Amino acid sequence: MKVQGIDDTRNPEIIGDIASGVDTTSRTANEQSGGYTPHSWIMTPVGGAGNRVEMTLGTSASMNMTLSADKGFPNPSLLTQSPKIVNWFGEGIKGSEHVIKASIEGSDEIVLPIWAKNMQARNLRVTVHPITLIKPDGTKDEPDFIPTKTELEDYLNRVFREQINTTCSVNLKNVREVAWDASQGTNDLTQVPNTDYPLAFLEPSFPMPNDGILDLNQSGTYHEPKLITETDNTGNPGSNENTGHIQVYLVGGSTAIRTLLISGNPNNPNDDNVYFRSSGFAKGIAFTGHTNPRRCWIADSALQDPEAGMHTIAHEIGHFIVGSGHPDEPAIQDQGPAPLQGTGLSHRLMVSGRSESRKSRLGLQLVKAEWDAAERNLDIILNN
Ligand SMILES: [Zn+2]
Numbered sequence: 289m290k291v292q293g294i295d296d297t298r299n300p301e302i303i304g305d306i307a308s309g310v311d312t313t314s315r316t317a318n319e320q321s322g323g324y325t326p327h328s329w330i331m332t333p334v335g336g337a338g339n340r341v342e343m344t345l346g347t348s349a350s351m352n353m354t355l356s357a358d359k360g361f362p363n364p365s366l367l368t369q370s371p372k373i374v375n376w377f378g379e380g381i382k383g384s385e386h387v388i389k390a391s392i393e394g395s396d397e398i399v400l401p402i403w404a405k406n407m408q409a410r411n412l413r414v415t416v417h418p419i420t421l422i423k424p425d426g427t428k429d430e431p432d433f434i435p436t437k438t439e440l441e442d443y444l445n446r447v448f449r450e451q452i453n454t455t456c457s458v459n460l461k462n463v464r465e466v467a468w469d470a471s472q473g474t475n476d477l478t479q480v481p482n483t484d485y486p487l488a489f490l491e492p493s494f495p496m497p498n499d500g501i502l503d504l505n506q507s508g509t510y511h512e513p514k515l516i517t518e519t520d521n522t523g524n525p526g527s528n529e530n531t532g533h534i535q536v537y538l539v540g541g542s543t544a545i546r547t548l549l550i551s552g553n554p555n556n557p558n559d560d561n562v563y564f565r566s567s568g569f570a571k572g573i574a575f576t577g578h579t580n581p582r583r584c585w586i587a588d589s590a591l592q593d594p595e596a597g598m599h600t601i602a603h604e605i606g607h608f609i610v611g612s613g614h615p616d617e618p619a620i621q622d623q624g625p626a627p628l629q630g631t632g633l634s635h636r637l638m639v640s641g642r643s644e645s646r647k648s649r650l651g652l653q654l655v656k657a658e659w660d661a662a663e664r665n666l667d668i669i670l671n672n
Contacts, residue, residue, distance in 0.1 A: 289390070289400055290344040291328055294373070297446040306635050307652035309339045309451045313631050314655045315401075323615075323626025323657035325403075330376050330388070331659060332360040332404040333453045338375030343367055351393050359386040360404050378406030383663045405659055407453040410666055414605065415459045415532030416440065419516055421541030422467040424498060429541030430463060433591040435598055443598040444605065447637060451654045452662045454609070459532055468515045469541065471495030471503050495546065502542040504585060506575050510548060517583070529581045533669050534608055536601055542587040544569040571641055572600040574607035582608050582669065590641075599650040606637050609665055610658045614640035626657035 293308025294301055306313060309331035317324045331339055345353060345367055353367045360378040367374075367390075378384075384406045391397045420430040435443070437460045444456035472495075495503040495512075503512050516537060517528060529535050539545075546569055571590035575583060584604035591597040613624030616633050617640060624638055633639050635651035638658070654662070 289346065289402070291330065291402055292342045292344075294340045294342060295446070295450065296340055297442070297450055303342050307447065307451060307637070307654070308341075309333075309453075310341055311653075311656045311659075313635075313653070314626065314628060314657065316631050317628040318630040321627055321629035322623065323628045323655060325656055327401050327403045329656045329659075330402065330404045331451060331453065332357075332376045332378030332406050334378040334380070334382060334406050334408045336409050336453075338363065338377045340373055340375050342371050343374050344371040345369060353390045353392050355388060355390050356397070357386050357388050357404055359384050359406055362388075376404060378404065380406065382406060382408040383660075405656070407659065407663065410452075410454040410670060412448070412454055412456050412534065412605075412609075412666070412670070413459065413532045414440075414444065414456050414534050414536060415461065415529070416536045416538065416601075417461045417516075417528060418463045418538045419468065419540055420463050420465045421469055421539070422465050423469070423541070424467075428465060429588070431538040431540040431591050432588050433594045433597045434460075434463070434538060435594065435601075436460070440598060440601065444602055447602045447606075447652050447654070448609070451652075452609070452659050452666075454662070454666060456605075461528070464528075466516050468502070468512050468539070469500065470497050470515060471499065471501075471512060472497065495548070500541060500543045501569070502539050502545045502585060502587060503548055504545060504573065504575075505548045508575070508581075508583065513583075513585075517581075533580075533582065534605055535581050535583045536604070537583065537585045538588075538591060538597075539585060540588050543589050544571065545573050545585055545587050547573060572604045574604040576607050576612050584608070595650060599652075600641070602652070603637055603641070606654075608669060609662045610638055610654065611661050611665060614638055616640050624658075625661045626655045628655065 292304045293310030294303050295308040311329040314323055314325045333339055355362045355365045359380045363375045386404050388400045388402045389397045390400055418431050418434045420428050422428055437458045441458045448454040448456055571587045573585050586600055590600040613622030615623055615627045615636055617623050635653045637652050
């Protein structure tokens with residue numbers, strides 16, 4: 289028995305594509321690795337269209353087989369020797385998991401090494417804010433690529449509706465012009481909780497105005513993100529983020545994003561170890577683990593290629609849905625819910641942007657452990 293996903297968001301549709309609501313990857317991982325499961329999995333949508341998959345009996349099969357499941361059903365249910373397209377539907381409680389069974393003519397029911405996970409239809413509202421940089425000389429740098437509402441929705445639905453039954457609605461805001469590249473260097477440290485403590489170390493390339501780098505901190509209190517989020521064209525504070533579960537900023541004029549951290553004990557003014565540093569540079573970043581507003585930031589350098597740009601947006605939204613971490617990170621770091629050591633990672637949505645394998649293919653796959661994480665996280669995101 290073989291099951292293959294069908295990506296029917298493509299024309300022509302792709303059979304065997306591994307971002308299609310079927311996970312045959314996780315069972316091939318090392319058994320000790322996070323995300324391993326002994327079964328193949330089919331995502332069974334509750335309500336709406338079924339999940340189309342191709343099912344094939346073994347080549348030596350000579351008898352027909354009838355499929356069934358406890359908390360879902362297939363259509364059609366009869367498999368014959370030739371490969372067949374089967375629509376799977378889930379029934380009942382969201383998140384419930386059920387085994388797929390088969391009975392061969394004249395024999396008892398047998399349990400197949402294929403399980404299904406019911407996922408309810410969800411709608412995630414994504415607000416996209418394109419930002420044009422106004423430079424000191426008055427010239428402007430708009431984002432290299434701004435997707436249309438339709439093309440971004442199509443892309444996000446290819447990823448999230450196809451695999452976890454979550455439809456994304458995009459609210460594309462008008463382009464807004466902001467003189468955001470205004471870090472004050474060390475003076476900006478008045479933004480940290482205690483302005484008196486000594487700075488033992490400064491990042492060699494610490495923030496400067498007009499350096500083309502978007503400087504962010506986790507809490508969003510830093511100077512540059514505040515300029516972007518807290519004023520609109522009419523100067524109204526806060527009114528840019530009044531809709532949507534996730535805010536996506538496409539930041540024109542930014543070559544990279546630098547995340548600023550304060551280390552040491554900020555409550556001890558004499559702590560020589562308190563310092564200000566960057567955690568590295570990125571083309572996109574999502575700050576997870578916080579309640580609204582949930583923001584992700586995309587540097588202009590990620591938008592030079594439209595496909596790669598939309599992939600970066602999907603990946604950053606994926607951090608809110610799946611969680612932090614990347615499966616290809618070293619074990620000492622956060623590897624997310626499914627490192628799946630022993631499997632190829634290039635087809636995975638959550639592979640790090642630094643990964644060599646990412647560069648060769650923009651993978652979209654979410655695996656079973658990521659479906660589970662999505663179930664938990666979406667319940668939180670959609671309820672506040
Ligand atoms: Zn990431």
